[in-house]
Amino acid sequence: MGIELTVNEQADDVAMAFVSARREARALHSYPGIKPQELQAAYTIQDRAIVIDGRAVVGWKVGRINPPLDGQLGANRLSGPIFADSIVDAADGHAPDMPVFHGGFAAGEAEMLLHVAPGFAGPVPCDDEGTKALLDDVRLGIEVASSPYPGINTDGPLVTVSDFGNNAGLVQGPALQGWRDLDLCAIPVRSEIDGEVVGAATAATMLDGPYGAVRFLLTNLIARGMDVSAGLWVSTGAITGVHEIAIGQAFTAIFEGCGAVHCRVVAATPR
Numbered sequence: 001m002g003i004e005l006t007v008n009e010q011a012d013d014v015a016m017a018f019v020s021a022r023r024e025a026r027a028l029h030s031y032p033g034i035k036p037q038e039l040q041a042a043y044t045i046q047d048r049a050i051v052i053d054g055r056a057v058v059g060w061k062v063g064r065i066n067p068p069l070d071g072q073l074g075a076n077r078l079s080g081p082i083f084a085d086s087i088v089d090a091a092d093g094h095a096p097d098m099p100v101f102h103g104g105f106a107a108g109e110a111e112m113l114l115h116v117a118p119g120f121a122g123p124v125p126c127d128d129e130g131t132k133a134l135l136d137d138v139r140l141g142i143e144v145a146s147s148p149y150p151g152i153n154t155d156g157p158l159v160t161v162s163d164f165g166n167n168a169g170l171v172q173g174p175a176l177q178g179w180r181d182l183d184l185c186a187i188p189v190r191s192e193i194d195g196e197v198v199g200a201a202t203a204a205t206m207l208d209g210p211y212g213a214v215r216f217l218l219t220n221l222i223a224r225g226m227d228v229s230a231g232l233w234v235s236t237g238a239i240t241g242v243h244e245i246a247i248g249q250a251f252t253a254i255f256e257g258c259g260a261v262h263c264r265v266v267a268a269t270p271r
Helices: 002-024 039-053 069-073 128-132 157-162 209-223
Strands: 057-064 077-083 087-089 097-100 105-116 135-147 167-175 189-193 196-201 232-235 250-255 259-267
Touching (some): 002 157, 039 077, 069 157, 077 157, 077 167, 097 135, 097 167, 105 167, 105 189, 105 209, 105 250, 105 259, 135 250, 135 259, 167 259, 209 232
Parallel strands (some): 057 232
Antiparallel strands (some): 057 077, 135 167, 250 259
């Protein structure tokens, strides 16, 4: 019991440090505590931080864990919360200002956003058709990844998980028309920073694709005791890569034949 208490206190300390730094828009020049050594410990920090933060979570980002760490950790994806007040609707094509942490880490990611309809009660489907049946909307989008800690990506997925999965916001672009009849993995996607191409790919390179990301997330959240019945957005993974970006730069995600999403990154201010 003493060891468990110590671990929980350490998780609370790290969680509080990250939440405080995010609230104050203050960079953390070193990791604020003992870095987690396994996924359960990393998610314990994240879960505590969600409670301490107190804002409503209406979606989740999914990221990839690359080899060989996927084998060592027993998972090839990770998740992090997306708070309601960090989502911006830009379906009309405007480029919203999205805050990132000055002195921390910041990146833009072209992503497909899938919405699980309210009422899901399990079990998690095992194929794409069953997963489609759970959804009621698909959007084109940009995940704005940012953390007060600049080493969040270089330190690996356990550290990424511990600070909200490195999420700082979500730009919801236009709806993907006719998505039920489209192969989401066949749509060419291009990312640009200030008009320069920084990445191009399709979702076919992303494990079992956007629907697989939904299945992973639901399984992950249920295992953590989260209620998924109210519906949720899933930012399904960085299609063209995680593209580091500087304050003042513009990011565009282009989904060929389907539409585009834009934003500009600005310095976060205390909230």
